[in-house]
Amino acid sequence: xxxxxxxxxxxxxxxxxxxxxxxxxxxxxxxxxxxxxxxxxxxxxxxxxxxxxxxxxxxxxxxxxxxxxxxxxxxxxxxxxxxxxxxxxxxxxxxxxxxxxxxxxxxxxxxxxxxxxxxxxxxxxxxxxxxxxxxxxxxxxxxxxxxxxxxxxxxxxxxxxxxxxxxxxxxxxxxxxxxxxxxxxxxxxxxxxxxxxxxxxxxxxxxxxxxxxxxxxxxxxxxxxxxxxxxxxxxxxxxxxxxxxxxxxxxxxxxxxxxxxxxxxxxxxxxxxxxxxxxxxxxxxxxxxxxxxxxxxxxxxxxxxxxxxxxxxxxxxxxxxxxxxxxxxxxxxxx
Amino acid sequence: xxxxxxxxxxxxxxxxxxxxxxxxxxxxxxxxxxxxxxxxxxxxxxxxxxxxxxxxxxxxxxxxxxxxxxxxxxxxxxxxxxxxxxxxxxxxxxxxxxxxxxxxxxxxxxxxxxxxxxxxxxxxxxxxxxxxxxxxxxxxxxxxxxxxxxxxxxxxxxxxxxxxxxxxxxxxxxxxxxxxxxxxxxxxxxxxxxxxxxxxxxxxxxxxxxxxxxxxxxxxxxxxxxxxxxxxxxxxxxxxxxxxxxxxxxxxxxxxxxxxxxxxxxxxxxxxxxxxxxxxxx
Numbered sequence: 058x059x060x061x062x063x064x065x066x067x068x069x070x071x072x073x074x075x076x077x078x079x080x081x082x083x084x085x086x087x088x089x090x091x092x093x094x095x096x097x098x099x100x101x102x103x104x105x106x107x108x109x110x111x112x113x114x115x116x117x118x119x120x121x122x123x124x125x126x127x128x129x130x131x132x133x134x135x136x137x138x139x140x141x142x143x144x145x146x147x148x149x150x151x152x153x154x155x156x157x158x159x160x161x162x163x164x165x166x167x168x169x170x171x172x173x174x175x176x177x178x179x180x181x182x183x184x185x186x187x188x189x190x191x192x193x194x195x196x197x198x199x200x201x202x203x204x205x206x207x208x209x210x211x212x213x214x215x216x217x218x219x220x221x222x223x224x225x226x227x228x229x230x231x232x233x234x235x236x237x238x239x240x241x242x243x244x245x246x247x248x249x250x251x252x253x254x255x256x257x258x259x260x261x262x263x264x265x266x267x268x269x270x271x272x273x274x275x276x277x278x279x280x281x282x283x284x285x286x287x288x289x290x291x292x293x294x295x296x297x298x299x300x301x302x303x304x305x306x307x308x309x310x311x312x313x314x315x316x317x318x319x320x321x322x323x324x325x326x327x328x329x330x331x332x333x334x335x336x337x338x339x340x341x342x343x344x345x346x347x348x349x350x351x352x353x354x355x356x357x358x359x360x361x362x363x364x365x366x367x368x369x370x371x372x373x374x375x376x377x378x379x380x381x382x383x384x385x386x387x388x389x390x391x392x
Numbered sequence: 393x394x395x396x397x398x399x400x401x402x403x404x405x406x407x408x409x410x411x412x413x414x415x416x417x418x419x420x421x422x423x424x425x426x427x428x429x430x431x432x433x434x435x436x437x438x439x440x441x442x443x444x445x446x447x448x449x450x451x452x453x454x455x456x457x458x459x460x461x462x463x464x465x466x467x468x469x470x471x472x473x474x475x476x477x478x479x480x481x482x483x484x485x486x487x488x489x490x491x492x493x494x495x496x497x498x499x500x501x502x503x504x505x506x507x508x509x510x511x512x513x514x515x516x517x518x519x520x521x522x523x524x525x526x527x528x529x530x531x532x533x534x535x536x537x538x539x540x541x542x543x544x545x546x547x548x549x550x551x552x553x554x555x556x557x558x559x560x561x562x563x564x565x566x567x568x569x570x571x572x573x574x575x576x577x578x579x580x581x582x583x584x585x586x587x588x589x590x591x592x593x594x595x596x597x598x599x600x601x602x603x604x605x606x607x608x609x610x611x612x613x614x615x616x617x618x619x620x621x622x623x624x625x626x627x628x629x630x631x632x633x634x635x636x637x638x639x640x641x642x643x644x645x646x647x648x649x650x651x652x653x654x655x656x657x658x659x660x661x662x663x664x665x666x667x668x669x670x671x672x673x674x
C-alpha cells in the first residue's frame with residue numbers, strides 16, 4: 058500500500074495522505090462490524106456452550122422453564138426449508154435468466170423494429186423490472202401474503218393432492234394445514250428468484266461473444282448455443298448465484314416466521330413437509346422478546362444466532378468467491 | 393432431416409419453458425400487489441393515517457405512530473449510514489485497487505447478504521443492554537449497519553463510471569486529490585450515489601427482523617431516542633398475528649402504505665436512471 062510506505066519516510070503527511078487514511082478508516086468499519094458480531098455472539102452464548110457443550114447442537118429439547126436447550130430441530134428446519142427453496146427457486150431463476158438475457162433479445166430481433174417489435178420490447182422491459190421488483194417487496198409483506206393468501210394456494214393445490222396420492226410416503230405424511238415447512242420453503246423459493254436470476258443474468262452476459270459465435274458457426278440452434286456455450290461457460294457463476302440464493306434463504310426471517318407454524322423442541326423436527334416447523338431465525342424472532350434475561354434463555358437464542366452466523370458466513374464467502382471468479386474473467390477480457 | 397426437426401423442436405420447447413418460468417415468477421408479484429391494494433384500500437381513511445392505535449380487537453385507531461417511528465428511524469439511519477457508506481465507497485473506488493481494497497470489497501459483499509436478525513443481535517447486545525431498554529437509537533444503529541454496504545457498493549460503482557480524464561483534468565489544474573475527489577469526482581457521480589441511497593432507504597424501510605430485537609414496537613408516539621418506538625413493518629407483523637378481522641385489515645392497510653413507499657422509491661429510481669445504473673443491486 059502506497060500510503061504506508063510514504064508514512065515510513067518520516068515526511069509530514071500531506072492533506073492527501075490524511076484523506077486516504079481517513080477514508081480507509083471509514084471503510085474498515087466493515088471489519089469492526091463483522092468482528093464485533095462474532096464477539097457478541099460468542100461471548101453472549103458462552104453459558105450455553107459451557108453447560109451443554111456439543112449437546113446444544115444435537116439436543117432436541119427446548120424448555121425455557123427447565124433451562125434445557127437443544128438447537129437441532131431448528132438447524133434441521135433451516136436446512137430443509139432452504140433446500141426446498143433452492144430445489145424449486147434455482148431452476149425457475151435460471152429459466153428466467155436464460156429467457157430474459159438469451160432468448161428474448163432474439164425474439165425482439167426476429168420481430169423487427171416495427172410495432173410488433175416495439176410491443177415485445179416494452180413487454181419484456183416490464184417483465185424484467187417486475188422480477189427485479191420482487192426483491193424490493195419487504196419480507197414482512199411476503200409474510201402477510203403468505204399467511205392470508207399463499208398458504209391456501211399451497212394447501213389446496215399442492216398439499217392436498219400430494220397427501221391424497223402420496224400420503225403413505227413419510228415426507229408427505231400428516232394432515233396438511235398450510236402453515237408448515239413446505240409453505241415456508243416455497244415462499245423462500247419465490248423470495249430468492251430475483252437474486253438468483255439477476256446474478257445468473259450477469260454471469261451469462263459475461264460469456265464472451267466468441268463462445269457463442271463459435272457454436273453458431275457450426276450450425277447449432279439457439280438452444281444448443283445456450284446449453285453448450287453459455288451454460289457451460291457460466292456454470293460456476295450460476296452455481297455461485299444458487300449458493301447466494303441459499304444464503305438469502307438461510308437468513309430470511311419474517312416471511313418464514315409468519316408461515317412456518319412455529320413448533321418447539323422435538324415437535325419442530327422436520328420429519329414431514331406437512332408439519333409445522335421452526336428455523337433458527339424464526340426461533341430468535343419469536344422468542345427473543347419473551348426470554349427472561351435472568352435465565353439461560355437469551356444465551357441459548359444467541360447461541361442459535363451464532364450457528365446461523367457460521368452458516369451465513371460460510372455460504373456467502375463461498376458464493377462470492379464463485380461469482381467473482383466468473384466476473385473477473387469478464388473484466389479481464391474487456392481490458 | 394428428422395434429426396434437424398427434433399433439434400428445432402427442442403429449441404422451440406426451451407423457449408416455451410423459459411417463458412413459463414418468467415410467467416410463474418411474475419404470479420407472486422401480481423398477487424401480492426393485488427391483495428395488498430384490494431384488502432388494504434378499505435382500511436385507509438383519514439383516521440387510520442393520522443391517529444395512534446385504538447383499543448386492540450376493536451375497529452378504529454390508526455398507524456400514525458408507526459409512520460412517525462419509521463420516518464425517524466430512516467432519518468437517523470441515513471445520518472449514520474450514508475456518510476459511512478459514501479466515504480467507504482470513495483475509498484474503494486479511488487484508493488481501493490490493492491489487496492486491502494479487495495479485502496474490504498469482499499467483506500462488504502458478504503455483509504450485504506447477511507441475515508438481518510444477526511445484526512439485530514449485535515445491536516441488542518451493544519446498545520439495548522448498555523442503554524438498559526429497547527430504544528430508537530438501537531434500531532437506527534442496526535439499520536445503518538444494513539444500509540452501509542449497499543451505499544458503499546453503489547458509491548463505488550458510480551464513481552468508477554466517472555471518466556479518469558476528469559480526475560486528470562483536476563490534477564492538471566493543481567487541485568489536491570482529496571479536494572478533487574470530493575468536489576469533482578463525487579459531484580460527477582452524484583446521481584448514482586443518490587440512486588444507491590434511495591434504494592438502500594427502500595430496503596431498510598421494510599426491514600423488520602432487527603427491529604424486533606432493538607426498538608420492540610410501541611403503542612405510543614415517539615418519546616425519545618432511548619425509548620421504544622413503533623415502525624411500520626413491525627406494526628404489520630403484530631397486526632397480522634392478532635386474531636381479529638379488524639386488526640388484520642389494518643395490517644393490510646399498513647402494508648399498502650409501506651409497499652407504496654418502497655415501490656415508489658424503487659420504480660421512481662428505475663425510471664429516472666433507466667439503463668444507466670443497471671449494475672446497482674439492492
